[in-house]
Amino acid sequence: MEIRQMATAFLSHQEYVLMMKKANSKIFNFEFWGGIGGHLEHEELNFPMKASYREIEEETGFKENEIENFTLKYILIEDGNGEIRQQYVYFGETTHRNFIPSEEGDLFWIHKSELLNLKISKAIRFTIQHYLENPARSNICVGTITVNDEQIPHIQWSTVKQASAF
Structure with a gap:
């Protein structure tokens, strides 16, 4: 089983979040929204x-100096088509x-109240929802995505x- 490691960023400015709309990808063959990011290079x-x-x-x-309070908030783990996605x-x-503008997709500033109305992956939906419900949380959260007996995804x-030492 292979491991696919990715990094995703959600950049905000006041009450808006920069989101990317993509026509399709290696994972989805339909239009969807996501954060800014991609696969980690070997180095x-x-x-x-x-x-x-x-x-x-x-x-x-x-550029890095145009971004403030940039913090790792979540690590998501899921099984996706025979590979572990981290x-x-x-x-x-x-x-x-x-x-x-990006060749990867179309960029839009979306109001925070509209984020969960977008067509986004289950993993990102769970993450955005958790973030919006816990904006002051400082600890890193690990989310493991599974499906229940009815094959409904949950996290x-x-x-x-x-x-501690002991």
């Missing part, structure tokens, strides 16, 4: 934040709303904390 496997900043600059033109999800704030959240 980035131990540095997902570096990968995230690279993807942000490639897809939006935002996704590092970051949230940050931009100092302005000017982006450069189990765990908080990452440093273990």
